[in-house]
Amino acid sequence: MTLHFNILTLFPDMFPGPLGQSLSGKALERGDWSYNALNIRDFAQGVHKCVDDTPYGGGAGMVMRADIIEKALLSLNNPLVPSSPHPLIYLSPRGRPLTQARVQDLSRTPEITLLCGRYEGVDQRILDAYDFEEISIGDYVLSGGEPAALILMDACIRLLPGVMGNAETPSEESFADATGGLLEYPHYTRPDQWDAANGQTYSVPDILKSGDHAKIKAWRGEQSLALTKERRPDLLKNPA
Numbered sequence: 001m002t003l004h005f006n007i008l009t010l011f012p013d014m015f016p017g018p019l020g021q022s023l024s025g026k027a028l029e030r031g032d033w034s035y036n037a038l039n040i041r042d043f044a045q046g047v048h049k050c051v052d053d054t055p056y057g058g059g060a061g062m063v064m065r066a067d068i069i070e071k072a073l074l075s076l077n078n079p080l081v082p083s084s085p086h087p088l089i090y091l092s093p094r095g096r097p098l099t100q101a102r103v104q105d106l107s108r109t110p111e112i113t114l115l116c117g118r119y120e121g122v123d124q125r126i127l128d129a130y131d132f133e134e135i136s137i138g139d140y141v142l143s144g145g146e147p148a149a150l151i152l153m154d155a156c157i158r159l160l161p162g163v164m165g166n167a168e169t170p171s172e173e174s175f176a177d178a179t180g181g182l183l184e185y186p187h188y189t190r191p192d193q194w195d196a197a198n199g200q201t202y203s204v205p206d207i208l209k210s211g212d213h214a215k216i217k218a219w220r221g222e223q224s225l226a227l228t229k230e231r232r233p234d235l236l237k238n239p240a
């Protein structure tokens with residue numbers, strides 16, 4: 001199973017970025033996934049290659065033009081991937097929040113096209129005409145969709161068969177499955193006593209060195225529950 005990403009962006013050099021490193025980088029070299037980052041500006045006309053214009057109705061910022069984005073979109077024709085239609089995604093803070101369930105579905109499709117906006121966004125008509133799905137990676141505003149696209153890609157790539165090491169191989173996981181429905185308990189490794197530069201000595205909780213696996217399991221469960229109650233009580237209310 002391979003996964004191909006088309007990325008429509010004004011900054012194609014942002015790809016593969018961090019995804020060229022580590023496990024996703026090795027998977028890219030192996031051909032487990034591939035990408036084609038298209039520069040939207042290459043589809044603009046005139047000496048200035050203008051991709052944006054001022055918004056109708058006034059207001060701050062510039063809006064990326066639908067006709068130019070469409071040219072980039074229609075140039076996509078990957079003979080390796082016979083699947084069409086495939087997911088068309090616009091990364092935007094006003095999209096539906098990205099979930100592990102959506103990531104799981106996306107990682108099973110052969111081809112995904114990602115549109116990254118800059119400025120104030122894109123002309124609404126390109127989203128309407130091609131029925132783009134709008135996805136947000138969280139309730140904060142980035143300066144463009146590219147880092148959000150990289151995050152979505154990372155989440156999909158790690159689910160591809162063979163990308164993760166054995167120990168970490170994700171199964172049919174929802175976010176809740178992956179985390180047991182709770183946030184993860186704290187981890188410790190050597191040294192047992194750590195003299196930090198702040199003058200304090202930090203030790204590993206005794207229970208983790210007791211060798212009593214039942215007690216360790218119970219302790220980790222308590223830690224997970226306490227952390228979740230404190231930081232993400234919503235996960236306890238909606239164990240989806």
Ligand code: ADE
Pocket residue numbers: 091092093135136137138139140141142143144145148
């Ligand atoms: N573009 C700008 N902010 C974003 C966000 N939070 N999620 C997805 N795309 C974005």
